[in-house]
Amino acid sequence: MSVYNYPAPCAPDYKKPTKVADCLPQARKLVTKIAASEQPKVGVAPRLFVKEGDVVLIVTLPDQDKYVAEAAAQALMEKGAKKVDFIYPRQLVGRDPEIVSVEDGWKEVELLKAGKASGTEADLITGLGLGEAARKHLDEHPEYTSIFFDVAGGNARRSLGKHAGKFRGYWPFNNWEWFLARAHTFPEEVWYEMERRLIEPLGKASQVRITDPEGSHLEFSVTPEEAKRWEIYAMLHGHLIFSTLHATSGEYRQKFLDETLDCPPVFAGVTGVLAGTANHCGFFPRIELYFERDKMVEVKGGGTYGDGIRDLKEKYKNTRWPGYPGKGYFWFCDTALCTSVGAFRRKSDMFNSQWVYPNLPERTRAGVFHLGFGSRTFAGEKEFEDYARKNKLPRGHIHVHNYMATFEVKLRGTNYWYKVVDKGWVSALSDGDLRGIAAKYGLPDEIMKYDWIPPLPGINCRGNYLKDYAPDPIKYLKKRIKEGKSI
Ligand SMILES: [Fe+2]
Known part of the structure; x- marks a missing residue:
């Protein structure tokens, strides 16, 4: 048996929802009511902030999971929203986003050449300039008091211009697997x-x-x-x-x-x-x-x-x-x-x-x-x-x-x-005082553990990094998927 200096691979296994009820408990955990005068503290961790009487616009993608959408709308209404509408890129910018794959890592440098890289005004979710289009949509539809869009980065709120105060947070939840993640709670x-x-x-x-x-x-x-x-x-x-x-x-x-x-x-x-x-x-x-x-x-x-x-x-x-x-x-x-x-x-x-x-x-x-x-x-x-x-x-x-x-x-x-x-x-996860705080919420060992560790052959699992992985990581990952192993 080989012994590695790095922790063994693992990954969570969320089940695809087949009904709204599969998503409702999580939706209810994610919705957070805030006061009328409050500005939501938006970080990378998504929360569904809502104010009493909000008319909510959610900018999402064509592959939006329907059970997630229904559950989120229901949970937002339960906490005070008056109405929740979803809008798609086609309605905002006249086209769908391109379908892409992690096989094409090289595209990141192409995005840079096209002026759509991270750190510019392009939205991270589609690169289609949804921020500006959403701003115009809000100009035409003053009834919306609240908007969710994009998945991360600091430009979303800024791109809304005079409507920046309506930004309640990101919407990375077109995808059911991401929505169900315990990460967000x-x-x-x-x-x-x-x-x-x-x-x-x-x-x-x-x-x-x-x-x-x-x-x-x-x-x-x-x-x-x-x-x-x-x-x-x-x-x-x-x-x-x-x-x-x-x-x-x-x-x-x-x-x-x-x-x-x-x-x-x-x-x-x-x-x-x-x-x-x-x-x-x-x-x-x-x-x-x-x-x-x-x-x-x-x-x-x-x-x-x-x-x-x-x-x-x-x-x-x-x-x-x-x-x-x-x-x-x-x-x-x-x-x-x-x-x-x-x-x-x-x-x-x-x-x-x-x-x-x-x-x-x-x-x-x-x-x-x-x-x-x-x-x-x-x-x-x-x-x-x-x-x-x-x-x-x-x-x-x-x-x-x-x-x-x-x-x-x-x-x-x-x-x-x-x-x-x-x-x-993260060394802080082993900090005794922090684990003491975590104990208020459950078992620290359960709360403060990684659900996912990627396989790197020769580093944390069987194989040779330079031969089996480095030249073609996708080939290696696909092989593991076929074998039913975690990636
Ligand atoms: Fe960056």
């Missing part, structure tokens, strides 16, 4: 406390090291002031901002500038290699991306995904974004740690999805990192936007997922390295 108190414990060490960091068994090894250092700024803006519920550049640029930077100090975005000098086999769109042959002081300097492998990155890197090698320390398009600009303990890789539509990012669900599980490169748009900074427009530059960034990373910080003034995440396990 993780006790909120435990969730926030866990995140607080994850962020606190950042403010004490002097050096940072990220390693992963698929081959990543990245390091950078921060000054005391930079570490403090990082800690302050790392909190985005469900999706913590572990990139110093992300946490100190765009809207975050502007908040900090209120303090009358000049605090430019923090380029921490990320150096090393980012390696992996998956992104938000899907899978690709293993890629290695080399960075020197935040800038991408070399790309090895990656198949078509790698080719697309190499093309853009070459094409824009003389570009110098305003505010960036040198020339070049690809900068290390994203290290996000999602925190949904019960999240998982969604099987029901992974080869037949209407989300533009069919592999997005896996990255929401606590401990999974998605690391990104490209440009932080420095949203709202006119000079940056004008420059991109004038030079016809794509904006935004693309990703690599790391499942079993160790993220450790060297605590300032000591030689002690603290593992914030240890081989994919």
Whole structure:
């Protein structure tokens, strides 16, 4: 028997609903009533916020599960909604979203070229510009007091313009498997406390090291002031901002500038290699991306995904974004740690999805990192936007997922390295005090466990990573599906 240093693969097995009653208990847990004057706290974790008398519009996709839709509408009405309507992309933008598959991980770089990458105004759910279309629809239909749309990201509310106050949250529930996930009903108190414990060490960091068994090894250092700024803006519920550049640029930077100090975005000098086999769109042959002081300097492998990155890197090698320390398009600009303990890789539509990012669900599980490169748009900074427009530059960034990373910080003034995440396990989940809080809601061992751990042959299950997995992850995953094994 082989013994592995990483936890064995596992996955949840939700059953496809066959009636509304299969979805009602979950719908009732997700609906949260708020006061008329309250702004919902929307994070990546979806909640169905409702106010008394709301007339609700839900922007969904053609593959909407009908039992989920009925159950959600019923639960919203039980908690005070007057009416719940669903609307589809065809009615808003005149066409259906493309059907995509996780087999096409290379598409993420195509989205970047098309100006629809993460970090731009494109909605993550379809990339069809639903935000703007929804805004116009709300102009024409003032009776709606509440709207749900998109699946994550910070642009949904903003894209609604003067209707931003009607944004009640995301709607990732076209898919029944995602809707039924226990991930969304993780006790909120435990969730926030866990995140607080994850962020606190950042403010004490002097050096940072990220390693992963698929081959990543990245390091950078921060000054005391930079570490403090990082800690302050790392909190985005469900999706913590572990990139110093992300946490100190765009809207975050502007908040900090209120303090009358000049605090430019923090380029921490990320150096090393980012390696992996998956992104938000899907899978690709293993890629290695080399960075020197935040800038991408070399790309090895990656198949078509790698080719697309190499093309853009070459094409824009003389570009110098305003505010960036040198020339070049690809900068290390994203290290996000999602925190949904019960999240998982969604099987029901992974080869037949209407989300533009069919592999997005896996990255929401606590401990999974998605690391990104490209440009932080420095949203709202006119000079940056004008420059991109004038030079016809794509904006935004693309990703690599790391499942079993160790993220450790060297605590300032000591030689002690603290593992914030240890081989994919969020250390805070082992914190005695946090487990004490969790005990109010049930058995901590049950609440604070991962339902999903991906198979990586040679790393946490039988096989050879470089031979059996790295060249063609999809082939390996399909083989396991055929054998009835978890993916
Ligand atoms: Fe990102």
